[in-house]
Amino acid sequence: MRKTLLICISFFLMVTAIFRKVYKDTNRFKVNNVEFVTNKIPVGSNFTILQLTDIHNKVFGENNEELIATIKSRDADIIVITGDLIDRLTEEFDHAFHLIEKLVAINEKVYYVSGNHECDHPHKELFFAGLKERKVTILDNTNELVNINGVTFQLVGVANASTGHHQLSRALANIKNDYYTVLLSHAPNIIDEYHDASVDLTLCGHTHGGQIRLPLVGAIVGPDNTFFPKLDKGTFELDPNQYLYIDSGLGTTARPIRFMNQSQFSFITVKHEREKG
Numbered sequence: 001m002r003k004t005l006l007i008c009i010s011f012f013l014m015v016t017a018i019f020r021k022v023y024k025d026t027n028r029f030k031v032n033n034v035e036f037v038t039n040k041i042p043v044g045s046n047f048t049i050l051q052l053t054d055i056h057n058k059v060f061g062e063n064n065e066e067l068i069a070t071i072k073s074r075d076a077d078i079i080v081i082t083g084d085l086i087d088r089l090t091e092e093f094d095h096a097f098h099l100i101e102k103l104v105a106i107n108e109k110v111y112y113v114s115g116n117h118e119c120d121h122p123h124k125e126l127f128f129a130g131l132k133e134r135k136v137t138i139l140d141n142t143n144e145l146v147n148i149n150g151v152t153f154q155l156v157g158v159a160n161a162s163t164g165h166h167q168l169s170r171a172l173a174n175i176k177n178d179y180y181t182v183l184l185s186h187a188p189n190i191i192d193e194y195h196d197a198s199v200d201l202t203l204c205g206h207t208h209g210g211q212i213r214l215p216l217v218g219a220i221v222g223p224d225n226t227f228f229p230k231l232d233k234g235t236f237e238l239d240p241n242q243y244l245y246i247d248s249g250l251g252t253t254a255r256p257i258r259f260m261n262q263s264q265f266s267f268i269t270v271k272h273e274r275e276k277g
Helices: 002-026 062-074 092-107 124-133 189-192
Strands: 028-037 046-052 078-084 109-113 142-148 149-156 180-184 201-204 234-239 242-246 264-272
Touching: 028 242, 046 062, 046 149, 062 189, 062 264, 078 201, 092 109, 092 124, 109 149, 189 201, 189 242
Parallel strands: 028 264, 046 078, 078 109, 149 180, 180 201, 201 242
Antiparallel strands: 046 264, 142 149, 234 242
16 A cells, blocks of 8 residues: 555656646746857957747747846847747737847847748738838848958858758858858758858757657657657757757747757857867
């Protein structure tokens, strides 16, 4: 009898712990700090990028106040959104547009590339028009030269690759090898196409880190229903001095939970290689 009671108590505690973890990972976000080094910017210099991805219209706190306050405190040089700001089932854009207005008030340099959920949305043109009205720079299949306190780098964007909306050659037009180049792409499979292109850092989302992860295993299912995807989240070295970074995002889709994979956004610092460490 006592053994049975202990088993029941242990099971109850385990289930409770799992539910608490699921709630935290789904509804409490963290900031992931990442650094990359290069010799393509002046010695002693750096620039910072705040990356948001895969929000899927999720709200943290009333009117996203918690998220907005944390973003403001980070004071990044630019803010980038790598797709799926909304969900394909989103009926009203109020939450997304309110967040965008607050972001632009924090930093006028807000850049966006589309994800598969925007590309699949029946009112995507209305959504894109709303972003433009709010002074967001849409970088789908184009690029821009960015100067931050004397540091110049190239910011390239492609429309979502997983739905075939990308035009990589157009996006990379007139890119110079001498400048540090950051590529924004919602889906990480874009790396299969740029081969020898002068891209130093690719920032992506799309995978959600699998949403549900297991210790020692990682992501169980990828966004395209592939099991145990290799490119799930984090930093991947593609070639010497060429990196892919996948942020696991803030929101959810399909299954409205996260486990062992807390909601997050990323604060990315690029510095001269002599400043490493």
